Amino acid sequence: MDAPVLPMPAPLCLVNNKDGALSLDPAALAVLQGVAEPLVVVAIAGPYRTGKSFLMNRLAQKRTGFPLGPTVQAQTKGIWMWCLPHPRRPGVTLVLLDTEGLGDPNKGDSHNDAWIFTLALLLSSTLVYNSIGTIDQKALEHLELVTRLSELIRVRDGDKDSSDSTEKEDEAEDTEFTRFFPGFVWVVRDFTLELRVGERPISEDEYLEQALQLKHGHGRKVQNYNGTRLCLRNYFPTRKCFVLPPPLATEEHGSLEELPEAALAPRFLQQAARFCDYVLGSTWPKVLPDGGAVTGRALCTLLCSYVEAINSGRLPCLEGAAAAMMAKENAAAVTAALEAYARGMRGLSLPTESAQLSASHGEHLREALAVFQRRSFRDRDQEYQRRLMEQVSTEYSRLQEENEAASQRRCRALLAELARPLDTNLARGTYAQPGGYHAYEAERQQLLEGYQEAEGKGPKAEEVLDEFLAGRRAEAEAVLKADNALSEAEKQLEDQKQQAQLLEQQQKATAERERQLEALLADERSSYEQNLQALEAKMQAEAASTQRELQRVLDAKLREHSELLQRGFGERAALMEQELAALRREMNNSSKQELAANACDAVRAACDLASVVRLTRALRGTAV
Incomplete structure (x- = not known):
């Protein structure tokens, strides 16, 4: 089993943003690489000096951690990371990402704002946007980065520039982004207005949706007005809003982390608690578009891929990064599974009986497959699982050869030890006298009985004995001929007994090889x-995950479609209907493809097994 992440007492800088270049901190990457569990990743972004770090510390259930500052100078540069056990989900790690503030005048490079925001979005399963005051046009202008996302990332290699795309292609791109993007939570700080529309009280979520309402028309002003709103509505599968009043009832100064809870406004604390409860309770582990849960190792690989692309002047490619990550993780899964198999098999003391070796092989193969399935990602062509099975088969064959060689050494050494009295008497000429053959034969029978009673001989016991007896055939004949006390008839009878014994031992050796071939066939079948x-269990789980992710995107688009119809945006709703139809077709095709893949794999396994049967029969014929 992979070791859980070590306790992380304080945040570490994950992404450095210095002199216009992004770099990754090795210490933080090492922590992330050590997390083998699924991740809930919560990132926060927003204008500088708006109290983002305070909210992240509350999510960590700590008073301190991410730096808070009482001055107008931004405290967080780049992206800081804190890995903690999830307080509500056993076996899941909570990863908190605190980003540097957008629009810091001391930074002087808004382009870096875009990349920091983009990284936070791509890494997270929930993105929190933190702002001050109200959700108005000015607040939405701070989020214009969302409208540039199609210029900053591409879903797959070969996607053309968004400036050349049609409205229909833009809608398709929206669906692709929805699959990769996190849930969106807007936190409005220092909110002092009443939540009302006319005389009707409204919820925080209704307040957000009111602010994101679109204007009718096609002019430039309307397009500018609708731009950020459309992206927020189309890119993010879920939207949530929380409004927090000012934290202090008076003009008292000082860092929030330094003030006692009693000094903070009760309504502020209540709303902050509601926010934390929602994020911790509703944010699910980060997954790929096909539903595969992302671990720390996988997220680390994705991050390295994104930063490498950004620093080299290329656009991060979402599918390309995911494919590279899956290939790396699947290769690592094969290595880890093979190590688990080899580690388990190393516990055997050789030589051992074939049945024991076979039982151990079956046990540790199951363990290896479990390790592989736990760590691997979508292995569509079963390339990596086949590679694992081939390597396990090779390792098992090697162990069988080692066991046979150890068995031969053990049996030959045992026979040499048991034959020592016989060899001593032969050297002394003890049997070269009348009645010597019966004395020789009694000594040899005692040797055979001692050999049969000995344990731990392994699979070559009968074969080595056959070899031993055949090698002693001339010796026995010489002793028999030299015994003048026996008549010729008696000598012929004893010679026939020897031949019968040799034939019987040959048959035992052949039967032993037969049993081993049968066991080999049984091992292969198992x-x-x-x-x-x-494979079937993995594919069924992956099919279910894919269906869940497609359903999540479909539900988000259905909600948006319904609202467009209600607001009178029939033309845009009609475009979305094509999008919805494509999603439904994909869900249906995905299910059929998974079933077909299962059937194909069953046929492939049957064909492979038939090959084993033919091979075993051929070997059996050779042995006989």
């Missing part, structure tokens, strides 16, 4: 059955 069962 291996393929285990492989097929693991």
